[in-house]
Amino acid sequence: MNLFRVAGVAAAVLGMTALAVSTEPMFIGYLDSDMAKVSHVDLAKYTHINIAFGIPDADGSIKPPADFPLDTTVKAIQDKKVKALLSVGGWTGSKDFSDIVKDTAKSKKFI
Numbered sequence: 001m002n003l004f005r006v007a008g009v010a011a012a013v014l015g016m017t018a019l020a021v022s023t024e025p026m027f028i029g030y031l032d033s034d035m036a037k038v039s040h041v042d043l044a045k046y047t048h049i050n051i052a053f054g055i056p057d058a059d060g061s062i063k064p065p066a067d068f069p070l071d072t073t074v075k076a077i078q079d080k081k082v083k084a085l086l087s088v089g090g091w092t093g094s095k096d097f098s099d100i101v102k103d104t105a106k107s108k109k110f111i
Contacts, residue, residue, distance in 0.1 A: 033065030038073050043080040053090035060100045060109030
């Protein structure tokens with residue numbers, strides 16, 4: 001079975017489980033790195049913001065989106081009591097993922 005399908009199914013199941021046990025509603029937004037400015041988002045409407053995309057490097061590290069102010073963006077989101085989540089991979093950003101999960105040291109660095 002394709003590793004990406006397994007990871008996708010696992011993420012979906014975990015997400016649905018979190019939604020099922022949560023007693024508070026969740027409002028999840030998506031911030032593409034092309035948008036770049038979180039100041040244009042009314043964060044009062046959200047409980048979580050997914051930032052796209054962190055790109056896995058061949059050594060297992062994750063690079064923030066190119067020219068994206070990740071640190072200040074996460075701080076701005078968290079300052080509004082909203083959870084910031086980094087979406088990893090994307091269409092072309094997943095090319096090293098299979099090699100990372102096959103290698104224990106790379107996997108530890110990735111996690």
